[in-house]
Amino acid sequence: xxxxxxxxxxxxxxxxxxxxxxxxxxxxxxxxxxxxxxxxxxxxxxxxxxxxxxxxxxxxxxxxxxxxxxxxxxxxxxxxxxxxxxxxxxxxxxxxxxxxxxxxxxxxxxxxxxxxxxxxxxxxxxxxxxxxxxxxxxxxxxxxxxxxxxxxxxxxxxxxxxxxxxxxxxxxxxxxxxxxxxxxxxxxxxxxxxxxxxxxxxxxxxxxxxxxxxxxxxxxxxxxxxxxxxxxxxxxxxxxxxxxxxxxxxxxxxxxxxxxxxxxxxxxxxxxxxxxxxxxxxxxxxxxxxxxxxxxxxxxxxxxxxxxxxxxxxxxxxxxxxxxxxxxxxxxxxxxxxxxxxxxxxxxxxxxxxxxxxxxxxxxxxxxxxx
Amino acid sequence: xxxxxxxxxxxxxxxxxxxxxxxxxxxxxxxxxxxxxxxxxxxxxxxxxxxxxxxxxxxxxxxxxxxxxxxxxxxxxxxxxxxxxxxxxxxxxxxxxxxxxxxxxxxxxxxxxxxxxxxxxxxxxxxxxxxxxxxxxxxxxxxxxxxxxxxxxxxxxxxxxxxxxxxxxxxxxxxxxxxxxxxxxxxxxxxxxxxxxxxxxxxxxxxxxxxxxxxxxxxxxxxxxxxxxxxxxxxxxxxxxxxxxxxxxxxxxxxxxxxxxxxxxxxxxxxxxxxxxxxxxxxxxxxxxxxxxxxxxxxxxxxxxxxxxxxxxxxxxxxxxxxxxxxxxxxxxxxxxxxxxxxxxxxxxxxxxxxxxxxxxxxxxxxxxxx
Numbered sequence: 163x164x165x166x167x168x169x170x171x172x173x174x175x176x177x178x179x180x181x182x183x184x185x186x187x188x189x190x191x192x193x194x195x196x197x198x199x200x201x202x203x204x205x206x207x208x209x210x211x212x213x214x215x216x217x218x219x220x221x222x223x224x225x226x227x228x229x230x231x232x233x234x235x236x237x238x239x240x241x242x243x244x245x246x247x248x249x250x251x252x253x254x255x256x257x258x259x260x261x262x263x264x265x266x267x268x269x270x271x272x273x274x275x276x277x278x279x280x281x282x283x284x285x286x287x288x289x290x291x292x293x294x295x296x297x298x299x300x301x302x303x304x305x306x307x308x309x310x311x312x313x314x315x316x317x318x319x320x321x322x323x324x325x326x327x328x329x330x331x332x333x334x335x336x337x338x339x340x341x342x343x344x345x346x347x348x349x350x351x352x353x354x355x356x357x358x359x360x361x362x363x364x365x366x367x368x369x370x371x372x373x374x375x376x377x378x379x380x381x382x383x384x385x386x387x388x389x390x391x392x393x394x395x396x397x398x399x400x401x402x403x404x405x406x407x408x409x410x411x412x413x414x415x416x417x418x419x420x421x422x423x424x425x426x427x428x429x430x431x432x433x434x435x436x437x438x439x440x441x442x443x444x445x446x447x448x449x450x451x452x453x454x455x456x457x458x459x460x461x462x463x464x465x466x467x468x469x470x471x472x473x474x475x476x477x478x479x480x481x482x483x484x485x486x487x488x489x490x491x492x493x494x495x496x497x498x499x500x501x502x503x504x505x506x507x508x509x510x511x512x513x514x515x516x517x518x519x520x521x522x523x524x525x526x527x528x529x530x531x532x533x
Numbered sequence: 534x535x536x537x538x539x540x541x542x543x544x545x546x547x548x549x550x551x552x553x554x555x556x557x558x559x560x561x562x563x564x565x566x567x568x569x570x571x572x573x574x575x576x577x578x579x580x581x582x583x584x585x586x587x588x589x590x591x592x593x594x595x596x597x598x599x600x601x602x603x604x605x606x607x608x609x610x611x612x613x614x615x616x617x618x619x620x621x622x623x624x625x626x627x628x629x630x631x632x633x634x635x636x637x638x639x640x641x642x643x644x645x646x647x648x649x650x651x652x653x654x655x656x657x658x659x660x661x662x663x664x665x666x667x668x669x670x671x672x673x674x675x676x677x678x679x680x681x682x683x684x685x686x687x688x689x690x691x692x693x694x695x696x697x698x699x700x701x702x703x704x705x706x707x708x709x710x711x712x713x714x715x716x717x718x719x720x721x722x723x724x725x726x727x728x729x730x731x732x733x734x735x736x737x738x739x740x741x742x743x744x745x746x747x748x749x750x751x752x753x754x755x756x757x758x759x760x761x762x763x764x765x766x767x768x769x770x771x772x773x774x775x776x777x778x779x780x781x782x783x784x785x786x787x788x789x790x791x792x793x794x795x796x797x798x799x800x801x802x803x804x805x806x807x808x809x810x811x812x813x814x815x816x817x818x819x820x821x822x823x824x825x826x827x828x829x830x831x832x833x834x835x836x837x838x839x840x841x842x843x844x845x846x847x848x849x850x851x852x853x854x855x856x857x858x859x860x861x862x863x864x865x866x867x868x869x870x871x872x873x874x875x876x877x878x879x880x881x882x883x884x885x886x887x888x889x890x891x892x893x894x895x896x897x898x899x900x901x902x903x904x
Contacts, residue, residue, distance in 0.1 A: 439860075
């Protein structure tokens with residue numbers, strides 16, 4: 163295999179969706195995949211099967227690759243520091259990635275920056291929780307995702323599972339939010355920053371169900387504040403690649419930072435079909451320190467709806483049904499087997515009329531999910 | 534490797550550009566490539582190196598693939614008939630492909646259909662040419678492309694090279710055309726047909742230089758006539774996949790068919806970034822008999838400019854220059870080494886103002902071609 167331009171650690175759908183823009187730009191990806199037929203390994207020729215927690219597996223895949231980036235945030239930071247010391251540029255680097263890996267570190271750092279956050283405190287004991295007060299949201303500081311490792315507690319009784327996890331916990335104020343927003347930004351090592359239009363993210367059971375771009379009826383001043391906040395966080399934390407800043411819009415019209423993710427993000431999938439440059443292309447451009455592409459939307463409305471594993475077992479057979487029913491909706495399948503609730507694909511509709519766009523995207527996703 | 538959904542014969546840029554929509558739709562391509570590092574072989578994991586003129590090489594790659602399609606029109610029809618007899622669906626089939634392979638057969642068939650063509654006649658001798666009259670265009674009936682195998686002859690002296698080629702020749706009227714148009718259509722085996730907006734194709738030295746979609750100032754009646762002509766030819770010739778009908782618009786406002794191509798075509802590359810469904814996605818959908826996607830343009834204007842091998846040797850190094858200069862232009866590189874005049878990539882700009890779109894696309898292409 164020829165020398166790769168970059169190594170990507172992790173073979174999920176985010177790595178898979180980096181490959182089309184890599185093909186267009188003539189960039190060669192080498193992949194570290196969890197197995198021989200995981201989502202991205204199916205379509206990236208130059209892949210190695212290995213374990214991202216094993217330093218020698220990481221060394222094997224980055225050999226010859228000047229830049230390393232990620233499908234997820236789970237590579238141990240100590241391994242990344244070794245790779246850096248051996249001359250590989252990790253983007254984002256472990257010093258930035260820390261704030262996507264550790265929620266306590268993230269809250270402390272954002273607090274120091276003056277970024278608006280829910281009231282929060284580390285919780286080491288039942289007494290700490292009592293002192294924080296109820297209701298509260300308890301989160302494991304590391305390893306949670308898609309609603310896992312998160313508990314809403316209204317009394318000590320609700321906290322049993324959280325304390326039984328025997329992991330460091332953070333308590334946060336239960337925010338009375340109107341909706342969830344997401345501000346995505348791409349940043350390169352040279353410091354170029356470009357943010358995307360702010361979107362509304364609609365969650366079901368802690369999992370992103372659909373995204374509307376831009377967020378409907380969002381006060382332009384609040385949208386500008388969200389973008390400038392995301393740009394400032396990316397710059398202050400020295401993030402490279404895509405940073406997603408998940409936000410609460412409160413009932414009284416304020417923004418609060420909920421989570422940070424340092425990789426292409428589910429709330430940016432709409433950009434593949436809806437923006438001048440997709441988040442996946444801009445992630446590649448950013449981590450390789452290439453100039454960034456335009457982030458404007460290409461039409462008034464884009465709606466992305468996730469396809470979660472449901473009643474439909476055979477996505478390939480169902481594909482022709484959805485293509486016939488919605489010939490203008492873009493269908494993205496991840497090459498994954500269907501299990502209940504698993505993210506196995508997404509669909510995106512674009513257009514001038516939000517009701518129409520929403521209804522087409524939901525219809526297409528429902529056909530792929532439940533038939 | 535898992536069972537492929539289809540086999541693609543030929544590893545050039547057309548096969549390469551089929552892979553991104555195949556990834557999105559979850560379709561697995563197996564490729565027959567001319568060499569281990571040709572354009573498409575770089576990015577299609579499941580590829581076999583072989584010769585498309587050798588029946589056993591074809592048999593090796595189509596093994597297990599229900600459908601076979603093509604990057605070019607050069608597979609011998611007798612081999613395709615064998616593959617068909619062995620249970621593989623060739624799309625397009627040899628009975629249709631004949632009319633893209635043999636210009637004399639094409640002219641005869643289009644004449645029988647009443648499709649408007651330049652006056653033409655087979656030419657077996659100097660006397661035949663004299664009888665046809667001057668000026669004329671002499672073409673080899675097979676194997677010409679990008680201006681090769683085509684001679685404008687104003688006297689017997691101009692015809693020396695054509696006759697020296699010792700190949701069957703066709704004489705055609707030298708058309709006094711205003712410009713060249715192209716009408717693309719996708720057709721599936723079930724008979725579903727969708728045509729794209731008619732584009733203007735600007736050639737330099739017989740090679741496509743740039744494409745404007747839609748063709749500026751085209752009489753809507755003529756545009757409708759071109760689309761319906763392309764749809765009718767696709768149906769009558771039983772084409773499956775993409776058919777490109779290259780047309781002359783004459784000075785007096787008529788259409789004449791110039792050439793047919795039965796595969797994704799250079800005049801349709803704009804559709805990747807400019808249409809609801811790209812020609813590459815619709816080619817895959819068509820040959821697999823999946824429902825076709827919408828073919829409308831997504832904005833008023835799209836301009837595609839080819840990147841032909843020029844003064845720039847190192848396209849990868851020049852990439853950052855063009856991305857910085859034109860952040861909203863989409864850059865497509867084919868992974869090919871640069872030689873003079875070779876198609877090594879293309880760029881597409883889209884927008885509301887034709888002059889602006891043209892100037893951005895030309896600027897980007899010039900930076901990649903000549904620095």
